[in-house]
Amino acid sequence: xxxxxxxxxxxxxWQCDYFQTANKIAQLGFDIxxxxxxxxxxxxxxxxxxxxxxxxxxxxxITCNIGPAKEKDVASIDEDTRNAGVQFLSAIMKAMDKIDSxxxxxxxxxxxxxxxxxxxxxxxxxxxxQSVRKLGHVAEHHNIEMCLEVVNRFETHILNTCAEAMQxxxxxxxxxxxxxxxxxxxxxxxxxxASAIYRAGKRLGELHVGEGNRxxxxxxxxxxxxxxxxxxxxxFHKGIVMEPFYLTGGQVGKDIKVWRDxxxxxxxxxxxxxxxxxxKFLKHRFAVKD
Ligand SMILES: [Mn+2]
Numbered sequence: 001x002x003x004x005x006x007x008x009x010x011x012x013x014w015q016c017d018y019f020q021t022a023n024k025i026a027q028l029g030f031d032i033x034x035x036x037x038x039x040x041x042x043x044x045x046x047x048x049x050x051x052x053x054x055x056x057x058x059x060x061x062i063t064c065n066i067g068p069a070k071e072k073d074v075a076s077i078d079e080d081t082r083n084a085g086v087q088f089l090s091a092i093m094k095a096m097d098k099i100d101s102x103x104x105x106x107x108x109x110x111x112x113x114x115x116x117x118x119x120x121x122x123x124x125x126x127x128x129x130q131s132v133r134k135l136g137h138v139a140e141h142h143n144i145e146m147c148l149e150v151v152n153r154f155e156t157h158i159l160n161t162c163a164e165a166m167q168x169x170x171x172x173x174x175x176x177x178x179x180x181x182x183x184x185x186x187x188x189x190x191x192x193x194a195s196a197i198y199r200a201g202k203r204l205g206e207l208h209v210g211e212g213n214r215x216x217x218x219x220x221x222x223x224x225x226x227x228x229x230x231x232x233x234x235x236f237h238k239g240i241v242m243e244p245f246y247l248t249g250g251q252v253g254k255d256i257k258v259w260r261d262x263x264x265x266x267x268x269x270x271x272x273x274x275x276x277x278x279x280k281f282l283k284h285r286f287a288v289k290d
Contacts, residue, residue, distance in 0.1 A: 001231065001236060001237055001238070001239075001240050001288060002031040002032050002061060002237075002238065002239050002240065002282065003029075003030055003031055003032065003239075003240050003241075003242075003279055003282065004025075004030050004031060004032020004033060004034055004061070004188060004239055004240070004241040004242070005025060005028075005030055005032070005033070005034065005153060005241060005242040005244070005275065006034045006065065006241065006242065006243045006244070007021045007025070007034060007035050007036070008245075008252055009242075009246075009271070009275065010024075010253045010268065010271060010274070011245050011247070011250070011252070012247045012248065012249045012250030012251070012253045012254060012258075013250045013251055014036055014251055014252060014255075015039070018033075018035060018051065019051075019054060019244075021033065022054065022058055022060055023058065024272075025060065026058040026060050026156065028272065028279065029279055030060070030278055030279065031059070031060065031061055032060065032061045032063055032239050032241055033055065033060050033061075033062055033063075033107070034036055034062075034063045034064070034065050034241050034243075035062060035063070035064055035065070036064075036065060036180060037064035037065055037066035037092045037096070037104060037106070038066055038092070038245060039094065040064065040090065040095035040099070040196070041091055041095060041230065043095070044242040047100065048095060048098045048099050048235070049098070051099055052098065052099040052100055055099070056100070059151070061101075061239070062099060062100075062101040063101060063102075063103040063104075063241065064092065064096055064101055064103070064104050064105070065104075065105050065106050065224050065237055065275055066089070066092065066104070066105075066106040066107075066108070067106050067107045067111070067112025067113070067213065068085055068088060068089070068106075068107070068110075068111050068112065069111060070106070070111045070115070071162055072084050072085040072088045072089075072111065072129075073085050073110055073111035074086055074089065074108070074109065074110065074128060074131035074135070075109060075110040075111075075124045075125070075127045075128035075131060075158070076111075076127070076131065077103060077118065077123070077124075077127070080281060082127060082131055085111075085131065086131050086134055086135060087089050089104075089135055089237070090135065090138045093138050093142045093144050093263060094138075094142065096109055096142065096144055097142040097143070097144065102143060102144050102145060103145050103147060103205065103206060103239065104139070104144055104145070104146050104147065104158070105146075105147040105180045105205070105206050105208075106147075106149050106180075107148075107149055107155075107156060108132065108135070108146055108147075108148055108149070109128040109131075109132050109148050109158060109159065109168065109282065110124060110128055110156060110158050112151070112155060112156065113154075113155045113156070114155060114156045114157060114158075115278060116244075118159065119157065119237070120168060121157055121158065125158060125168070126159060128158060128168070129168065129171045129172055130142065131174075132146070132148070132168075132172050132177055133172050133174065133177075135177075136172055136174030136177045137174070138174055139174070139176040139177065140174065140175075140176050144176065145178055145205045146176060146177050146178070146205075146208075146235075147177055147178050147179060147180035147205035147206050148165055148168065148169070148177065148178070148179055148180065149180040149182060149185075150162055150164070150165045150179065150180065150181055150182065150186075150189075150207070151182065151185045152184075152185040152188040152189055153188070153189065155185075159197070160185075160189045161189050161190060162179065162181060162186075162190065162196040162197075162199045162200050163199060165179045165200070165203075166179070166200070166203065166234075167198060167201060176248075178203045178204070178205040179200050179203045179204055179205060180204075180206045180207070180208060181196060181197065181207055181208070182203060182205070182207070182209075182210070183208065183209050183211075183217075183227065183241065184208070184209035184210045184211070184212065184214050184224055184243070184282065185208075187212045187222060191288060193226055193227050193230065194223075194227065194230035195227065197230035197231060197234060197236075198230055198233065198234060199285075200234075200242045201234050202234070204214075204234065204236060204238070205238060206238055206239045206240075206241060206243075207231070207236070207238075207239070207240050207241070208241055208243045209227075209240055209241065209242050209243070209282065210242060210243050210244060210245075213262065214243065214244060214245045214256070214262075215244060215246070215262060216242060216277075216278035217242065217276050217277065217278050217281060217282050217285075218277065218281035218282070218285075219274070219278070220226055224281075224282070224285040224286075225285055227285075227286075228285045228286035231286060232286070240282065240286070242275075242278065242279075242285070243280075244275070245258055245262070246261070246263040246266070246271070247261065247262075247263060248260065248261050252258075
């Protein structure tokens with residue numbers, strides 16, 4: 001298993017200095033930095049090349065995360081919007097190939113967060129399958145795994161459980177279209193953490209980890225030993241990526257709905273220390289065989 005974290009931990013805006021952040025994440029002992037996929041489209045080929053070399057020299061694997069806006073919804077009732085969504089995610093995968101990033105994760109099958117104005121789930125689902133099938137061919141071309149993120153009922157009505165994601169992937173029927181499970185969302189929707197992981201099995205392409213309130217693993221009450229054992233049992237050796245959210249304000253605070261300072265006024269050093277502590281905790285729990 002490889003361990004990573006989302007880049008946005010230290011700030012409350014989705015933009016950041018990726019070079020500085022990559023240094024920090026590598027220093028703290030992570031193997032993976034997960035970045036905002038859309039940012040790749042603002043970079044020139046030269047910048048992409050520089051970023052690729054910089055992160056390769058740090059020994060970091062880059063994964064890319066996106067929740068497309070409503071204007072880029074691949075499952076929209078409007079054909080132009082669907083096409084715009086397919087174009088957008090295809091352009092991202094093309095840029096990912098240039099930085100040697102092989103994993104795209106997020107709500108790739110519709111838009112995020114959902115506003116629940118269109119509740120015709122079967123129709124949205126069917127259009128999503130059609131679009132993701134097209135994207136699967138692009139993913140194959142660029143040697144990228146698309147991991148469809150299963151999220152809770154307050155963020156979408158399309159894929160809320162691993163069982164639904166398995167059905168969706170069956171319908172798409174492309175080996176490069178697989179699943180991302182996230183313990184924060186699973187805690188709301190799944191009966192048991194382990195059974196969802198067993199159900200995903202070989203289709204689990206990445207796991208997002210966070211406590212029930214999106215704090216770092218080890219700071220809450222989720223069953224990390226049970227999760228670790230399930231990962232061992234399915235022989236999982238892909239990315240375990242933390243997605244901690246502590247800070248209020250900015251676009252991150254608004255999108256993630258952080259309405260109080262979960263860090264309780266922590267300094268930057270204290271924020272670093274709790275990230276290191278969580279990494280150590282997870283490595284310990286996930287290596288335990290029973
Ligand atoms: Mn997630």
